[in-house]
Amino acid sequence: MDVIQVLDALDQAGVRHWVGGGWGVAALAGRQTRPHRDLDLAVDARDLGSCLTALGQLGYAAETDWLPARIELRSLSGWVDVHPVAFEEGGHGRQADLDGGSFDYPPDAFSHGLIAGRSVPCLSARQQRRFRAGYEHRPQDVHDLAQLDTLRESATHRPDSRSLMTGLTISRCGPGSG
16 A cells, blocks of 8 residues: 555545554654554544545545444555544544444644655554553554654653654654554
8 A cells, every 4th residue: 555645645635634553653653663454544524525535536445334433445555444533623533433432532642753754644652552552452552552662762862852752853753554
């Protein structure tokens, strides 16, 4: 899957999105740290239609439709897992879950990172950790948490550690699932 092609298509369609999952951790690290099965995207729920249209133009079609919680799309080149997030006026977001509850996206859930040298909106390290709590970790989760630990440890050895931890200066790191 060409992650940049997917992100470019969403940008061109005006879709607000944030990279999550394994690619989100890679973005925070500034480089791809492991192979990825799919690209997880948090998408502003108001832009879901435009998102699906843009991805459809790239050949993606629904494989698993669990809306309003998520929809997994597949093409010959890979998978994209779209998670619609409904935002309140103050910037707080919520994504429906399959049990009638919701996943919380507080304002600190959003950051920026790098994939293939390109600045991309992504979920923050704090949000990545929140989403990896409360279940038995798979090998990719263990790997991603270790990467997040490395980012935290690296940040403590730099004078600008606060901004690195929030992902605001990640672009100074080297270059780019679920």
